[in-house]
Structure formats: structure tokens, C-alpha cells
Amino acid sequence: MTGSLTTHILAARYLRDDENSFTDVCRRVADAIGETQREKETFFSEMHSLRFLPNSPTLMNAGTENGQLAACFTLPIGDSLPTIFDALKWGALIHQSGGGTGYNFSKIRPKASPVRELDGMASGPVSFMQIFNQATEIIRQGGRRRGANMGILNADHPDILTFIHAKEREGDLANFNISVMVTDAFMACIRDGKQDSVWTTHPATGDEVTVGDIWDAITGGIWKNGEPGVLFYNEINHHNPTPLLGEIDAVNPCGEQPLLPFESCVLGSVNLTRFVKEDHIDEVGLKQTTGIAVRMLDRIIDKNTYPLSRIETATKRTRKVGLGVMGVHDTLLMLGIPYDSAKGRVLCGHVMECITTAAVETSHVIAVESDSFPAWDNSRWNKCPMRNAALTCIAPTGSISLLADCSPGIEPVYSYAYTRRHTAGSSFAMLHPLFAQDLATAARDRFSSQPEVDQEINAVISHLRRTGTVQDINWLPASFRRLYKTATDISWKDHIRMQAVFQPRVHAAISKTINMPHSATDDDIAAAILFAWGSNLKGITCYRTGSRREVVYAIGEET
Ligand code: UDP
Incomplete structure (x- = not known):
């Protein structure tokens, strides 16, 4: 029956009016992106064989009037109406073109602060998020792909509790994922039992919020319906490849790409199942596909139609791309290795190491052939020419894994x-x-x-x-x-262990859900976040089984 789902997805999302098959899609994309005939053929073959697929915007838009090819964007928001409404407009344009946007709302002054011009009171970041949510709702009615947002607030913003509770009622801010950005200092307070420390004080009202207030709201929110996510600021910035260009305070909607303001990133994923040869992984083939994938993603940066010239400038300054894997659990099943086993983790670590190493080698070769990324001089790469400031991440592959008919990203199969x-x-x-x-x-x-x-x-x-x-x-x-364990059979610790195996082997970050049983408590959730922090992850998303009504997969539903 999977065949029919693939056909359905293909027709609903990817085929243009004059196209009939996946072959037509691959041909259009390869012709639009490849520079020479040989390159077009190579790109075509990697996609058509399902060894590698670029992210949906590329598959949908390459070679069409809407030539916007990237999935991930972040936009800055300042503490003024012009910057807020500029971001709203730019976000709308990005969504219209098939991309998703991440915003950090922390610069917006807290609710009940004075607003000089109006002689009134500020309404705070969460009220503005409602407008962004509504805009996304309206735009989604036109497109083939729903616009997605990531809304971030730093833990030390005085409105942090309102923010954490903003999605408590199911349906509110439905077009947002929300995440709290925490520092190591905050997490150390939790670890050391300093829950009573005051973490933020409202500048106008003097209201204080303690570490414990924030922590309880986070774990309680996750228990209730899986949000907020938690982002680890220090770990993200520790790996910022271009620290002199500024700090990173935002990520894209599913969290796999921490980006500087106005940067965009095109993603692509290698389908690992295609490299299983009897009882092992064909590393030679994997490296070859990785090299071609990097060349394709790097070409896309130049072929892309950007929704805004500032996005083009920021993107071309670092030339980040997001190559990842999908079909990881299926690959383990093919090899007879449990997902939650040391053997499985060793294999995954090895595979990702192989991909990132091959990606770096190719990026180096392209830099020697043409040029390094413009901000290279002042980057962490400045000892060795590099075409791209970051190469690898793990995307959710929510749609492209359906096209490739494999398990999504590095997630375990949800149900057989x-x-x-x-x-x-x-x-x-x-x-x-x-x-x-x-x-x-x-x-x-x-x-x-x-x-x-x-x-x-x-x-x-x-x-x-x-x-x-x-x-x-x-x-x-x-x-x-x-x-044959499923995502819900596997313990939360083993979910995190798998994420922790991939994280040091990718340049950017990872989209992954840490499934927890329905019986999980606030304390389990607290333990999971601490374990994730201690495992040097850049962020964590937990979901307690049955805590949300709206789920994509329907267990227990007869056909
Ligand atoms: N994304 C989006 N809307 C969607 C799905 C995804 O804007 O409906 C963006 C978002 O930034 C996400 C990224 O695309 O993090 C990659 O998602 P995924 O890997 O699931 O995309 P695919 O290429 O499989 O469609």
C-alpha cells in the first residue's frame, strides 16, 4: 500500500501540471541545477535511484517560476514596530515560496513595559507571535506546503512564563513550534538544585521569575502536550563556524539548522537503505553519493531565487548547506541490528563520520576549484579552504522519506x-x-x-x-x-543516546523527537532534558505518548 501513498504524495505536492512521474520531477530538478550535461545526468541519477533527495522546496520549485529552493530560514526581530512588521512581511514571502522560518522574539520588550511614543503599555512578544501565526494560517491556504515557524524566547526574558504557556490550549499558535533558549548557567542551577535563584526581573513591574518557575513550566508544558522544546545556547554557539559574524540565537522550525539572521539553508538527505550490501554498508558508494550531494547543494545556493536580497547576501557569505541521512532505522532493520543497541549506535556513528568527512573533503575540493565561502578568512575553518561553513545536519525528512519509502531521518519507525x-x-x-x-x-x-x-x-x-x-x-x-521495537517501545534514554551519537558528527543540529511513555512524569522529563544537556546536544524535543490529540499517525484506527 506504500506505493499508493508515494503516488499520492507525488501528485499532491511535487508534480507540476505537465508532469506525470517521479522521473519527470528528477529531470526538471537536475536540468535546473546542473551546470553541464554531465552534471545534470549525475544529479538525475542520484535522485532517481533514491540514493539522495534534496529538500521539498527544491523538488517542488526548481525549474519553475517559483525558483525558491531552500527549506530553512531565520529572521531577526528587534524591539520596534518596523522590525517586527518587516519580519512578518518577509516571513510571509518565505512561507509563500515553500520555506520555514525561525525567529527569536527576545528583543521585544516585555508586556506592560512603557511605550514612549504611544504613552501606553507594551503588549509583549507573545501577542506579536499571534499575528505571525495568523499570517501563516492565511498563506497556507494557497500553497502545497504549510509554512512552519519556530518561535524562540530566551529563558531570561521577563515574559518567559507567558511564552511557555502560550500553546497550552490545543490549537493556539498552531503554526508555531516553540522553544526556550537556555544557557549553561541556567542548566547548572537545575543540576545544582538552585531552583530558587531569581532568573529574571521585570524592569517595570519588578516581578521576579525564578529558575524553578521556568523549569517547572517547561517540564509541565512538555508533559501536557510536548512543548516547549529546549535549545542549548552555549552548545549552539560553541559550534558557530563564523563567530565573528555574530552569535546564533535562532534555529529553523524543526531545529536542525541554527542560523545567523537572514541566513537560509538548503537541505538534502542520503537514503542509507540504498547502501546496504548484504551484511554491511557500502562506504565507497556512500562517499561517492555524499560528494555529488554536496556539489548539488552548493550549486543550489547559486541557482536559488531568494525571497529577499538580504537573505541572498547572508546565505552566500557562509554558503551553509544541510546534508543529512534518512532511512537509518530501516537500515538497522535490514542489518538485523536493534536501534537501541550499542552495536546500532556504533554503526550510526561510523556512517555519519563517513558522510561528514566525505562532505568536508568535497567542500574543500570545490573551494580549491573555485573559491572558499566569502567569510572563510574569519571563520573556524581558516586553516583549510572550504566552500561551505557548515555541511551536515539531520532533517526530519517528513515528506522526502515518503517519496524514498524509508524511515524518516534518524527516527525509529513509529509503528510497523x-x-x-x-x-x-x-x-x-x-x-x-x-x-x-x-x-x-x-x-x-x-x-x-x-x-x-x-x-x-x-x-x-x-x-x-x-x-x-x-x-x-x-x-x-x-x-x-x-x-522490531517502535519509537514508543524504545526508552527515552536510548532515543537521546542515538541523537548524541549523531550530534558530534554533524556540523549543525538534529531534528529528533524523544518519545516518552504516557506514564512519564515531570521528573522523567526533567531527567531527559538534563541528560540531553549533559550529552552535549544542541536542543531537545520530547513528546509524551497520547498527550496531544492532533497526531499524524493514527494508531488504533481501523481501515
Ligand atoms: N518545513 C516547512 N513546512 C513544512 C515542512 C517543513 O517549512 O510543512 C521546513 C522546516 O524548516 C523544516 C524543514 O523544512 O525544518 C525540513 O523539513 P523536512 O525534512 O520534513 O522536509 P522535506 O524536505 O521532507 O519536505
């Missing part, structure tokens, strides 16, 4: 049999092919008659559709259950 609802009311019954194959083998080994085998297989699938897990089906061999 489920109903997937999609736009316009259509729904698809999904059954993971490897799971189905191994289940059939296990059933044949265990039961003697064919009707019995069929009956047990059907019972497992229907149990899975209802509950999302096979861990409690006793006749299934232990090794089968060990391998």
Missing part, C-alpha cells in the same frame, strides 16, 4: 502497521515490508498449518494496529521483538 491519514481525507493502511517478511518467517517456524500461520499473522497485525506494539505477543521470538 498503522493507518496514515493524509490531506483531503485520504488514508493509507501501512505495513512495513521487512516486518511483514520476518513475521511470516517467525509464524511459519512456530505454527504447523497454513491456516494457523495466516490466522496468527493477521492477529499480530491487528494487535499492532490497535496498540502500536508487538512487545507483549509472547509467541514471537525474543530476537524478533528485540529488533
Whole structure:
């Protein structure tokens, strides 16, 4: 049935009026981006074989009137109406073109501060976020892809509690992901039990907010419905490749790209499943694809139509690209290695190391052939010519992994049999092919008659559709259950461990959800955030099973 979902996604999002197939899409994109005929053919072949796909805006817009090819943007917002409404306008243009925007609202003065011009009171950052949310809502009605926003507030902003509670009611600020930016000093207070320290004081009212107030609001909010996310300021800036160009205070909507103001970034992901050769990963092939992918992403920077000249200038100054992987869990399944195992983590670390090393090598070669990125002199790379200030990250690959028919990014499979609802009311019954194959083998080994085998297989699938897990089906061999764990079977610690394996091996950041059981407490959430901080992650997003009504995957829904 997956085939039909792929076809549906292709038609709904990627095919232009004159196109009929994925081949047509790859041809259009390759022709628009490749410089020479040879390059066009190489790019075509990498996409068409599903070894590599660029992010959706490239697949949708390359070679069309809307030539905007990047998924990620961040825009600065100052403490004045002109800067706020400029960002609103620019954000709208970005969304219209298929990109997502991240904003840090911390410069906006807190609610109830004096506003001199009007002799009145400021309404605070959260009130302005409502306008951004509404603008996104209106624009989304036209496009094929919904505009997404990341709203960030620093923990020391006096409105921090209002901000954290802003999405408490389901449906509010629905077009925003929200994240609190915390410093190491803040996290050290938590670690050291200094919850009573005052972290911020309102300049006009004198109201104080303690570390504990903020922390409890964060963990309570996550417990309630998965937000806010937490961003680790020091870790992000510690890895800023161009610190002399300024600090990084914002990330794109799903968090994988910390960017300077006005920067944009085009993403692309290698489909790891295509490199499984019997019992190992074909590293030679992986490096070759990585090299081509870097050349393609670097070309896109020059071929892109930018929504704003300032975005073009900022982007071309550092030439950041975001190459990542998808199909990681499927690859582990193909190799028979559990996601939550030391062996799995070692393999993933090795693979990502291989990709980033090959990406850096290619970027160096392009720099020698043409030039380094303009801000290279003053960058952390200034000992070795480099074309791009940052090369790797892990994107969610929410749409392109459906095109490639593999597990998204570095996430574990959410369920091996489920109903997937999609736009316009259509729904698809999904059954993971490897799971189905191994289940059939296990059933044949265990039961003697064919009707019995069929009956047990059907019972497992229907149990899975209802509950999302096979861990409690006793006749299934232990090794089968060990391998076929889902995102919700895997412990939060093992989720974070996987993120922590990838983080030091990518230049930018990682989009990942840390799934927690429905029974998780505030204390578990606090422990997870501390563990993430201690593991040198740049951010963390947690989700407690069943805490939100609006979910993409529908477990328990019969077709
Ligand atoms: N994004 C967006 N709207 C969407 C999905 C994604 O603006 O509906 C942006 C957002 O910045 C996100 C990035 O695209 O972080 C990458 O998302 P994903 O990897 O899921 O995109 P894909 O290329 O698979 O469509």
C-alpha cells in the first residue's frame, strides 16, 4: 500500500501540471541545477535511484517560476514596530515560496513595559507571535506546503512564563513550534538544585521569575502536550563556524539548522537503505553519493531565487548547506541490528563520520576549484579552504522519506502497521515490508498449518494496529521483538543516546523527537532534558505518548 501513498504524495505536492512521474520531477530538478550535461545526468541519477533527495522546496520549485529552493530560514526581530512588521512581511514571502522560518522574539520588550511614543503599555512578544501565526494560517491556504515557524524566547526574558504557556490550549499558535533558549548557567542551577535563584526581573513591574518557575513550566508544558522544546545556547554557539559574524540565537522550525539572521539553508538527505550490501554498508558508494550531494547543494545556493536580497547576501557569505541521512532505522532493520543497541549506535556513528568527512573533503575540493565561502578568512575553518561553513545536519525528512519509502531521518519507525491519514481525507493502511517478511518467517517456524500461520499473522497485525506494539505477543521470538521495537517501545534514554551519537558528527543540529511513555512524569522529563544537556546536544524535543490529540499517525484506527 506504500506505493499508493508515494503516488499520492507525488501528485499532491511535487508534480507540476505537465508532469506525470517521479522521473519527470528528477529531470526538471537536475536540468535546473546542473551546470553541464554531465552534471545534470549525475544529479538525475542520484535522485532517481533514491540514493539522495534534496529538500521539498527544491523538488517542488526548481525549474519553475517559483525558483525558491531552500527549506530553512531565520529572521531577526528587534524591539520596534518596523522590525517586527518587516519580519512578518518577509516571513510571509518565505512561507509563500515553500520555506520555514525561525525567529527569536527576545528583543521585544516585555508586556506592560512603557511605550514612549504611544504613552501606553507594551503588549509583549507573545501577542506579536499571534499575528505571525495568523499570517501563516492565511498563506497556507494557497500553497502545497504549510509554512512552519519556530518561535524562540530566551529563558531570561521577563515574559518567559507567558511564552511557555502560550500553546497550552490545543490549537493556539498552531503554526508555531516553540522553544526556550537556555544557557549553561541556567542548566547548572537545575543540576545544582538552585531552583530558587531569581532568573529574571521585570524592569517595570519588578516581578521576579525564578529558575524553578521556568523549569517547572517547561517540564509541565512538555508533559501536557510536548512543548516547549529546549535549545542549548552555549552548545549552539560553541559550534558557530563564523563567530565573528555574530552569535546564533535562532534555529529553523524543526531545529536542525541554527542560523545567523537572514541566513537560509538548503537541505538534502542520503537514503542509507540504498547502501546496504548484504551484511554491511557500502562506504565507497556512500562517499561517492555524499560528494555529488554536496556539489548539488552548493550549486543550489547559486541557482536559488531568494525571497529577499538580504537573505541572498547572508546565505552566500557562509554558503551553509544541510546534508543529512534518512532511512537509518530501516537500515538497522535490514542489518538485523536493534536501534537501541550499542552495536546500532556504533554503526550510526561510523556512517555519519563517513558522510561528514566525505562532505568536508568535497567542500574543500570545490573551494580549491573555485573559491572558499566569502567569510572563510574569519571563520573556524581558516586553516583549510572550504566552500561551505557548515555541511551536515539531520532533517526530519517528513515528506522526502515518503517519496524514498524509508524511515524518516534518524527516527525509529513509529509503528510497523498503522493507518496514515493524509490531506483531503485520504488514508493509507501501512505495513512495513521487512516486518511483514520476518513475521511470516517467525509464524511459519512456530505454527504447523497454513491456516494457523495466516490466522496468527493477521492477529499480530491487528494487535499492532490497535496498540502500536508487538512487545507483549509472547509467541514471537525474543530476537524478533528485540529488533522490531517502535519509537514508543524504545526508552527515552536510548532515543537521546542515538541523537548524541549523531550530534558530534554533524556540523549543525538534529531534528529528533524523544518519545516518552504516557506514564512519564515531570521528573522523567526533567531527567531527559538534563541528560540531553549533559550529552552535549544542541536542543531537545520530547513528546509524551497520547498527550496531544492532533497526531499524524493514527494508531488504533481501523481501515
Ligand atoms: N518545513 C516547512 N513546512 C513544512 C515542512 C517543513 O517549512 O510543512 C521546513 C522546516 O524548516 C523544516 C524543514 O523544512 O525544518 C525540513 O523539513 P523536512 O525534512 O520534513 O522536509 P522535506 O524536505 O521532507 O519536505
